[in-house]
Amino acid sequence: MGTINIDGNVQEATCKQELTAMRDSLDVLGGKWKLMLLRYLSNRLEEKNTFKKIQREIEGISAKMLTKELKDMELNLLISRSVIKTKPITVEYAITNYGLNVLPLAENLVQWGLDHRAKIKN
Amino acid sequence: MGTINIDGNVQEATCKQELTAMRDSLDVLGGKWKLMLLRYLSNRLEEKNTFKKIQREIEGISAKMLTKELKDMELNLLISRSVIKTKPITVEYAITNYGLNVLPLAENLVQWGLDHRAKIKN
DNA sequence: CTGTATCCACTGGGATACTG
DNA sequence: CAGTATCCCAGTGGATACAG
Numbered sequence A, B: 001m002g003t004i005n006i007d008g009n010v011q012e013a014t015c016k017q018e019l020t021a022m023r024d025s026l027d028v029l030g031g032k033w034k035l036m037l038l039r040y041l042s043n044r045l046e047e048k049n050t051f052k053k054i055q056r057e058i059e060g061i062s063a064k065m066l067t068k069e070l071k072d073m074e075l076n077l078l079i080s081r082s083v084i085k086t087k088p089i090t091v092e093y094a095i096t097n098y099g100l101n102v103l104p105l106a107e108n109l110v111q112w113g114l115d116h117r118a119k120i121k122n
Numbered sequence C: 001c002t003g004t005a006t007c008c009a010c011t012g013g014g015a016t017a018c019t020g
Numbered sequence D: 001c002a003g004t005a006t007c008c009c010a011g012t013g014g015a016t017a018c019a020g
Helices: A008-029 A034-042 A051-057 A063-075 A103-121 B008-029 B034-042 B051-057 B063-075 B103-121
Strands: A079-084 A090-095 B079-084 B090-095
Touching: A008 A034, A008 B034, A008 B103, A034 A051, A034 A063, A034 A079, A034 A090, A034 A103, A034 B008, A051 A063, A051 A090, A063 A079, A103 B008, A103 B103, B008 B034, B034 B051, B034 B063, B034 B079, B034 B090, B034 B103, B051 B063, B051 B090, B063 B079
Parallel strands: none
Antiparallel strands: A079 A090, B079 B090
């Protein structure tokens, strides 16, 4: 939000930039399944994570959503998509190094969520 | 997502808990205006933040959304609401200490958003 | 001033069926 | 297997008018 500043316009500009940045983050990471998928893939670096396998193991996700979320995340360089020319074809998804570096942020959200639930329960 | 574990059920349980926690966080903090409001209030600890003032200064928010977001955040103990019995009444909102402690998380999101935008631009 | 109520357009996301 | 296409409904959120 910027620091309090005599020059309101400068502060407003800074403020807006930061708010946009925050919204960017939430848009890119806040999707219904995105962080879940990221953590799923981060725990299966050595496995072949095919579309079907992911859908089977992530309870409740539809093909439509899985397609969409994976596509979004690929565009944001968080995951990679590899088409294997078997017959019929298979596709393998993996988290990228860039994707790995957002995991700490995800962990913070998990921790805060746990703490918050405990706090609210009282 | 829990660590890789021989016992699939234990891992699944842990996994679900953590995913729930992550969703909790995103639900509580990911609203369209919530983090924005939190940062707005954190920069105005000494001011009287009335409903109208907030609405005037946060560009684009409707009364309906402002009401809803403030109510949500009050329920989550992130902000406080004080009715002042002037005539007509005024209401002042302020961030709580608990609310203040989520700001670092918000800052991380801002920073990641900035970095990510830079990364994607290339 | 501080909201609520209502209407309404748009979107997110599930179910299902279908394609390459 | 890996998606796409379609339908459809519930929930978001804006605009406007109204109420305490």
